[in-house]
């Protein structure tokens with residue numbers, strides 16, 4: 001237990017883990033999950049954290065696979081109609097396993113993902129990552145475009161995602177609904193476990209951080225009729241939108257970073273609209289109160305070289 005405490009202490013103060021990764025890591029270290037995947041970002045400010053993290057893993061006898069380093073970018077400035085991105089450092093993906101048996105099961109899961117056996121992959125993944133079975137079933141259903149189109153309007157779908165995230169902030173999966181009993185009990189269990197055993201992380205994760213900044217309305221979330229057609233200008237499965245989930249960029253830095261948020265609203269904004277906002281960050285999301293639009297930056301665009309963080313199998 002002493003080694004777990006020391007690993008949790010390192011994790012809480014590590015710069016290279018974001019809040020969602022810290023949550024997953026803490027729950028794994030406290031044995032609430034058999035398996036997890038976390039991303040560690042390395043910049044010139046935290047060069048020692050990779051070796052330090054692996055030292056803790058070895059001390060605990062945790063089996064892990066680490067990916068090769070890949071570069072990542074962050075917004076470095078916003079000037080005129082261009083959002084500039086700069087390479088900030090590299091990231092590694094870690095698969096962590098609580099036992100050799102779990103590692104074997106993980107191999108089966110990766111096989112199923114590669115073979116695109118989606119139902120099997122979701123079930124195996126759900127077990128390994130400790131998700132509730134009802135939520136895994138719903139997740140599999142919601143992966144089907146036909147099911148989505150038939151059962152949700154745009155607004156119903158994105159409202160559900162926002163609702164379950166706010167209702168169950170300690171979960172690392174998407175709950176099947178905001179009234180899911182299994183999710184409610186897991187959320188409570190995790191909250192208590194973390195409060196007791198990882199108090200520094202718990203305090204940081206639950207704290208409300210507020211700041212005011214103009215936000216720039218950027219892209220809008222959507223789902224296309226096949227997974228590649230969005231890139232090729234395919235058709236949305238919701239041609240009529242009863243609300244909007246926008247990606248917005250805070251134009252003012254907060255703690256030395258430009259943040260990107262998602263904002264769900266009935267109101268429609270033109271791409272590039274600048275709106276003053278009061279932003280409250282808590283857990284792994286942000287709530288926003290928007291004022292009246294100030295102006296529109298026509299044709300705002302991003303100048304970057306890499307896709308966002310993601311994993312390959």
Ligand SMILES: [Zn+2]
Pocket residue numbers: 132133134135136175176177180181182183
């Ligand atoms: Zn559920």
